Amino acid sequence: MVPVVLTPAVLACKAVVAVLLVAAGGAKLADLPGFAASVSLFLPGTTARRPARTVAAGIAAGEIMAGAASLSSPRASWLNLVVLAICCGFVAVSAAGYRWHRGRSCRCLGALSRRRFNLAGLGRSVLIALGAGLATAPVAAAAIQLGPADRIGLLAGALLVAAAAFSAAAAVGRGAQDAQPGWA
Amino acid sequence: MIRIPEYLAVAQWALLGALGVLVVIMFRQLGRLLTGAAKTAELGPPVGGKAAALTYARPGDPAERRLAPGEGQPLLLAFVDPTCPSCEDLVGVLGQLQAAGELASLRALLLISDPPSYLQISDVFSSTGIEIGRPVRPAGLDYYRVSATPLLVAIDDAGVVRAAGSVVRPADVRAFAQSCLLPAPEAALAVVPAVAGRGEDEQ
Numbered sequence: 001m002v003p004v005v006l007t008p009a010v011l012a013c014k015a016v017v018a019v020l021l022v023a024a025g026g027a028k029l030a031d032l033p034g035f036a037a038s039v040s041l042f043l044p045g046t047t048a049r050r051p052a053r054t055v056a057a058g059i060a061a062g063e064i065m066a067g068a069a070s071l072s073s074p075r076a077s078w079l080n081l082v083v084l085a086i087c088c089g090f091v092a093v094s095a096a097g098y099r100w101h102r103g104r105s106c107r108c109l110g111a112l113s114r115r116r117f118n119l120a121g122l123g124r125s126v127l128i129a130l131g132a133g134l135a136t137a138p139v140a141a142a143a144i145q146l147g148p149a150d151r152i153g154l155l156a157g158a159l160l161v162a163a164a165a166f167s168a169a170a171a172v173g174r175g176a177q178d179a180q181p182g183w184a
Numbered sequence: 185m186i187r188i189p190e191y192l193a194v195a196q197w198a199l200l201g202a203l204g205v206l207v208v209i210m211f212r213q214l215g216r217l218l219t220g221a222a223k224t225a226e227l228g229p230p231v232g233g234k235a236a237a238l239t240y241a242r243p244g245d246p247a248e249r250r251l252a253p254g255e256g257q258p259l260l261l262a263f264v265d266p267t268c269p270s271c272e273d274l275v276g277v278l279g280q281l282q283a284a285g286e287l288a289s290l291r292a293l294l295l296i297s298d299p300p301s302y303l304q305i306s307d308v309f310s311s312t313g314i315e316i317g318r319p320v321r322p323a324g325l326d327y328y329r330v331s332a333t334p335l336l337v338a339i340d341d342a343g344v345v346r347a348a349g350s351v352v353r354p355a356d357v358r359a360f361a362q363s364c365l366l367p368a369p370e371a372a373l374a375v376v377p378a379v380a381g382r383g384e385d386e387q
Contacts, residue, residue, distance in 0.1 A: 183330035
């Protein structure tokens with residue numbers, strides 16, 4: 001059990017990482033072709049549209065579901081491990097992207113972010129994974145005791161964030177895009 | 185006094201923070217679209233200048249081809265990528281114009297920087313009948329200043345850039361196509377700045 005003074009930090013890490021997952025998933029859904037292109041970077045030999053898009057849609061939907069579930073069910077400690085595993089996946093992808101696809105857009109937040117595979121991106125994903133790791137620390141049951149109405153409210157909030165991220169990413173995606181490194 | 189669980193308070197602030205950031209992003213983008221200020225600085229070649237030559241290769245064909253503006257044929261160059269949603273819109277509009285015969289008097293060419301395998305990711309790109317090429321040498325690309333995509337460049341038969349900008353509306357794309365067919369004094373399109381919604385100007 002973490003000390004009481006650290007409880008807010010643990011809870012904040014859990015909530016922020018969950019909201020981040022939901023927003024990232026929503027934004028990715030709005031830019032499936034772009035994200036599918038990023039996915040195909042890591043699927044050797046799979047450049048056909050359908051597999052890459054299917055995997056991309058699966059990842060985006062999975063992020064939303066994992067984030068929403070983690071946010072609205074704080075007592076399910078196994079969800080913390082699922083989120084931690086996802087975040088470790090981000091670190092692995094960032095490291096592989098930094099190693100083999102440096103400078104290309106990662107589309108980690110769909111069109112919302114112009115981030116590319118670079119050292120800063122790798123650092124950010126490590127930071128998120130550390131946050132997810134801290135969120136696995138056990139806290140007092142009273143701090144995470146939610147009623148059904150609370151859980152439904154958080155779930156609705158998570159879906160609202162996903163919808164807002166989708167809308168914002170779709171709006172941003174309809175503007176001119178930063179050119180890919182190949183144009184430089 | 186009602187006491188709410190600590191986690192609920194923290195989660196609510198996290199949700200509120202995320203929503204706040206997303207609202208700011210949407211308002212900023214709305215402002216950009218309304219004012220046409222999106223990424224127009226340093227985009228595209230100077231209008232009125234002599235267009236630079238490019239070397240490109242077609243997908244699946246390693247043979248290098250030279251694109252030399254000013255050899256008697258008007259050119260409509262679209263710098264696009266399959267991973268860019270607005271580029272899909274532009275390619276779709278170009279396809280419609282081509283099907284309607286409006287590009288018959290000029291040569292349209294889609295230039296991509298993404299690997300050719302990415303063409304399969306986009307329905308629009310994989311099914312277009314417009315020629316696609318990928319520049320194989322950096323020489324000439326600097327001239328076109330492709331700092332954002334999509335970028336459409338209209339070049340007349342003398343090799344002079346008549347219009348350049350990030351456009352996707354059918355009326356704008358049609359104006360670009362027509363600008364490289366007109367005599368020089370009438371082809372006075374400036375850089376068209378804004379990327380706007382598809383089909384808005386269609387009557």
